Amino acid sequence: MNAPNASGWKPGTPVTVDHSMEGPPTVTGNRALMLEEPLIFELAGNTTTGVDFDSPLPSGEGPGMGGPTSRAPNTHPQPLPSREGAFESRLGGFERSEPIGLPGLSEPETVRHYTRLSRQNYAIDLGLFPLGSCTMKHNPRLNEKVARMPGFADCHPLAPVQTVQGALGVIHELGEWLKTLTGMPAVAMSPKAGAHGELCGILAIRAALEARGDARKVVLCPESAHGTNPATAAFAGYEVEDIPANADGRVDFEALEARLGPDVAAVMITNPNTCGLFERDFKRIADAVHAAGGLVYCDGANFNAIVGRVRPGDLGVDAMHINLHKTFSTPHGGGGPGSGPVVFSEALAPFAPLPFVEQLEDGSFHLVEEETAQEHHASTFGRMTAFHGQMGMFTRALAYILSHGADGLKQVAEDAVLNANYILRSLEDVLAAPFAHSGPCMHEALFGDEGFGGGLTTLDLAKGLIDEGYHPMTMYFPLVVHGAMLVEPTETESKASLDQFITALRSVAERAKAGDQTLKSAPHYAPRRRLDETQAARKPVLAWQAPGAPSGEPTKSEQGGR
């Protein structure tokens, strides 16, 4: 009997001798399934199109059929074709005569190009994606299906409201869930992403304070805050001051209280915070801020840790954004789109932006926008975006919420916290865990680089983790821990998956502590080795240009000799 796998090897079994990445160079640069792919500008000229039109194209040439076969990019200017006798252009004399320089590919070429590119990406669908604070959880495919129902996907934002009652119903229904889950009385659905939601919250705070006659000057943010917090506060015209932290990785209540005064407009506090810890004193902080006449902004980026178990409204929050792509599983899409609805307290509700949806007594939905707002929403601070927000994310988030229900969402928070604590306690013996002494973490575990040998850094460990088949954790954030590593497994990982990850991270951590210099040159097995970010920033190349431009003189620093 054949026994090709006599050793009983299976994925996860450590491999001691592996020659699979060694071998002769290839003429294509490809390595079997690791495929290189040129830019579309290098693949195509501007004479091919992968789209057919019902009306025949001018000069009797159908798209993709016949015609010039030249593939040299940007060969000739192509004046706007006009069908003889069909119509007279009304373009007011602004017809485009210059070539645009846009390459076109047929459908099979297009599908192949992007499929090959896709395989150079890591993704949740491929494995655990432990980016702390970013919450990379499984994206249910039902959500995708629902968002594509024609009644949602093929619906115009300015269609008469009587024809879009279902779409307005989705916004309303999701808004009701968000209000109930957070224990807050009002919600603004239009912000386009988390940072946009933060801006919405801070602008409402400023508007409310201005309405009292004094916008005040300062917003307090912990040093551990995400960069969007201070950027947002500064945009709204506030000076940003740091809130000191205590040895347990939380806001130092006494120091904060001492700083409060008539110049403090608001505090912006993330809870659970960016160290993965619950701010035990949040309610006390909120009460103190309110007593000093300020308002409380809670960054809800980490709401996924407490959803269904804790309502921020019970903690004294005045405004909080919710990243639908974190807590409610809408896909991150390689950098968006996000969606950042903001819940408000009674104090801020009158200042919320337009537009929003209201349900009338007869059960129908009504859109409050500029046309209809005057009578009862006169204090609004204005409008943050065209149209009504990220409808395509609302449908997905609503499908996710309905799937889980009140009980399932509670389980989401509990499993997320359980998974993170399992990681924390399984690794605290090999990685420095600065706040592990203070008790359990919430949805993410924070480690530092203390004890690494041989000049190795968090970056080296992260790149080593890539070789083990994982996307690295969030690095160097929060700023309060040296060489920070923030690991968020999320609730959608099985125990087996966590165990594999722990094995991988333990191994890389031990190598880092031993000063294993091969980590310095990791990753070894990724589609690319480490990329030269200095060159990218010194001489930015941000758009493709046809080759052939002169290479220029060497700069003084390149000439060397100093």
Add this chain to the structure above:
Amino acid sequence: MARYFTDEHEWIDVEGDTATVGITDYAQEQLGDIVFVELPDVGAQLAKGKDAAVVESVKAASDVYAPITGEVVEANGSLDEDPALVNSSPEEDGWFFKLTIADKSELDGLMDAKAYKSFCDEL
């Protein structure tokens, strides 16, 4: 010509009523590869201790403060094209800007080369 140093790791060459300012070799070493330098406009009025320039590496942007008060008379245009000069020649070709010296007494509190070296040694 006298050269002074600040505890913010800037050097100042004084020649008559004009001072040339840059960052020290120690500073460029700490910052790593410099990718961009944002310089003040000619004519800008700088106040001692306030923002004067920004020096950027790939992952950090650091403010450079005016070591003394004065008006900017020249900015080092070659840093636009070649910010790496700050790494390769921080205390010569990689200078940042020249300014008039409004108040010579502001130089009094600054360090000389020897004092700066021992300052760095203790860091």
Add this chain to the structure above:
Amino acid sequence: MRYLPLTPADRSAMLETIGAESVDALFADVPAEAQLDGPIHGLPLHASEMAVEKHMRRLAQRNLAAGDAAFFLGAGAYRHHVPATVDHIIQRGEFLTAYTPYQPEIAQGTLQMLFEFQSQVARLYGCAVANASMYDGSTACWEAVAMAARVTRRGRVVLSGALHPHYAEVVRTMAKFTADTIADAPPAFQARPDDDGLIARIDGDTSCVVVQYPDILGRLPDLERIAAAAHDAGALLVVVNTEPVALGAIKSPGECGADIVVGEGQSIGVGLQFGGPYLGLFAVRDPKHVRQMPGRLCGETQDAEGKRGFVLTLSTREQHIRREKATSNICTNSGLCALAFSVHMTLLGEKGLRALAQENHRLACIAADRLAQVPGVAVLNESFFNEFTVTLGRDAREVVRTLADRGVLAGVSLGRLYPQTEALAEGLLVAVTETTTEEDIDTLCAALTETLA
């Protein structure tokens, strides 16, 4: 619960490893009074995939989908055919479920795509550099205004009256907080854009002039004239485009002298989606302005073995490094919509885009000519691309509602966009794309004929 892999046995084993008695013990830091004792009241419990789908379908069916009606709505959101390939590619898990490409060695797919996207947008706009996207056209418009203030160190913004009113409202809202002043005017309700009036409002304190092209009424302003006037005053010209398909037929804004070009990319690849997510496009003509740009930028570089690769670059402009001194607070943008745009644009290519633009314009011309024949209807525009304004001789809001009851989505009434401006109440914006058939046009004409009679 189908999305949660842990079994009760797993949970017990893990709690043992952790050394906690129960999951509740892990929430010990949450004050007892802030903890709920059971599932939140008033919300239903978990549901099957089938039940959720049914619920959502019921909601979807309460909408009149654009494809089920004679459809003529535009005003910043356009219905175009999106090739099936686009939706397939954006649903590949490696794109759909990836994060922002912070680890470039394992994100070259997204990064190369963004580099191609930036290059496509820059070419379409006639600019040197485009960023990796903003939330949408309206927020990109505000970011352009804010950037112009940084570049010119001036704070007076001149808005064309024919800028999309939502865009103008976003700028006005944000300017309240930045102390920029806005020179504003209602749109001139006439055949040609009021370029003279706009130019007259430019002065030596002006940071930028913001012009929409084609404008909210569908007309084409003379960008070259406005650019010259702006530049004479030391101001930047910001051009806003809400219909990128138009740029397959008309001159690019960069070619006409625009300094910053922003717009909505939704028409290419994204779909209507009731207003979002959409795709903000942002480009600058002069590369020296790159460091004042907001948002993410992808750049070319090489790896340690000398292979070409791509990274996010010039990050020191951004909030995660610069914090309160960042050029913008934007973080997540519209990555997946940028992919949809890029795939659709790659399928079209220059040839397809020009053909698409021609088809849009041809059908719009037919629609304008036929509508002009309807008693009581007059076409306002002298020039247009695929959208134009008609006057109906009575409040267009009511007409739109009446026609909607008959299954005809006739367009966007100016009364909805400009509720305060009585003079515009009789105006109707009519958009025509390649998805519009001549039968649809005849249906609209017949419905209007009856309603206006």
